[in-house]
Amino acid sequence: MNVSPTDPAGGTGPKPAEAVSSGSSKAGNMTSALEETVVKSGPDLRAAAERRDRLLRIILPVVILTSAILGWEALVRIQEIPHYILPAPSLIMETLVKDWAVLSTSLITTLQITFAALAVAVAGGVGLAVLFTQSKWVEISFFPFAVILQVTPIIAIAPLILIYVDSIPVALLICAWIVAFFPILSNTTLGLNSADHNLRNLFQLYGASRWQTLWHLQLPAAMPYFLGGLKIAGGLALIGAIVAEFAAGSAGRGAGLAYRILESGYRLNIPRMFAALLLISVTGILIFLTFSLLSHLMLRKWHESAIKREN
């Protein structure tokens, strides 16, 4: 049973060189000279096109975004719009630097609530999902609660939670958790139930315990789904924290970015309002990018979503 590394079945994907030459020979059936040039320049042209494509992918959004900001700056300066109506981007950056002491403390507060809520959402969401897959009766009994929590707008429940819970950070945490936990729960439940049924049979055949099936089969199978849920939940936890801060409207040392926005609004300090807004957006983007990267790193070896294919 000796097999060379390339099984007769082949099919490990066509090699790029083959794909290119077969493609161009199909196109150039006219003269051999023409064919030769096509074959020769084909790969170079294609590589050049790919390079251009990659560059444009970065350059284009950057150029558009920069010109939008410059246009904004120009509009404010030419029209002499007062800064309490629309501050120029330069003034927003200036404010960001000038008020960094206040804003950074608020940013840390918001981040703490966001990540604490996300951590509890991951633990709760995955834990509950595992429980759901162990017993359908648990799932049938408790799933409605999860749905009710999910469909009720957080802004509507936040005031109630703030009344019932004395500690404001805890109340904020609960609000952010309610928003973040559902995508993790529903995605992980779906993932745990998506393990290949033949693999389940195989585990059954070898007398695997529930715990072994969960650990070696269901959790790995659920990983792509869980990571998808985590990407959504990261952004939602931030939104939940901000919304809850708005509802709480609490001042003091532990005030988050949302409170800075409210406060700036009352004082007509619009540049600071924009600065706080910018921080929230950047935080949201960073959270998304971080989890996208995490997802890619964890799945790149095996999952379809993270594998680059050449056609």
Add this chain to the structure above:
Amino acid sequence: MAEANSIPDNGAAGQGGAAFSAPPGGHVVSLRHISKRFSNGTLALQDMSLDIGKGDFISLLGPSGCGKSTALRIIAGLGDTTEGQVHWPDGKPERGDIGFVFQEPTLMPWANVFENVWLPRRLDGASKSTVRDEVSEALEMVGLGGFAAAYPRELSGGMKMRVSIARALVTKPKILLMDEPFAALDEITRFKLNDDLLHLWEAHHWTVVFVTHSVFESVYLSNRIVVMAARPGRVAQQLSNDAPHPRGDGFRTSEDYAHLCRNASDALHAAMDEHTTRAEVTA
């Protein structure tokens, strides 16, 4: 399975062909009047009885819906019977006594080849260091010695199937159950895998039950062909195949082979015609 240590190749299989023709006596498992009715009322199997001897290579041959896969799953303990029983003369099979190869390779995509083959032993509590030799032995057997670190997506369909076979072999099972393992492969790969499986069987004399819908495959591989009919699934006819081992390309083109194929094909058609006439009567 003491001789499992030797790495078989075409040369080793060529010695002493006569030894293969008569498997030693004794049954590994017997099906006794097995019936299986699914919850939707379909009678998947009706009164199936079959003795599987030690060292037998049995093919279950039949059209789709004849219950051949159902029978295999019942032997594996993956499905229960409505009536009848599965009798194991040497006592109920323990963990790892049964090897199963599905129609799909059924590998864990997140695990590399080594981890996939390790799985049955891992579920039995064997650590990575203790199984290293067993796993590489199983991989050598299927010709994938250098592929322990590869991931399933990097392998071709045929190689994935080889991994699946190595996984079934790693526990040194008493019986190997194969559910149309090569049906989804192209013909060239299927022929190669048939040859390799046959050479392994000739060298190790495992007990194999092989489900297929290919007459040629069943004749080439097995020493007994159980032809099954559909609706309800049942045994229509049993053919023995005494063609000597080792079999190879010479056998594939021999008159013997053509003759056996014709017999099996006739039996299969008779089973299917019987079904059509029955259907006409009921209609």
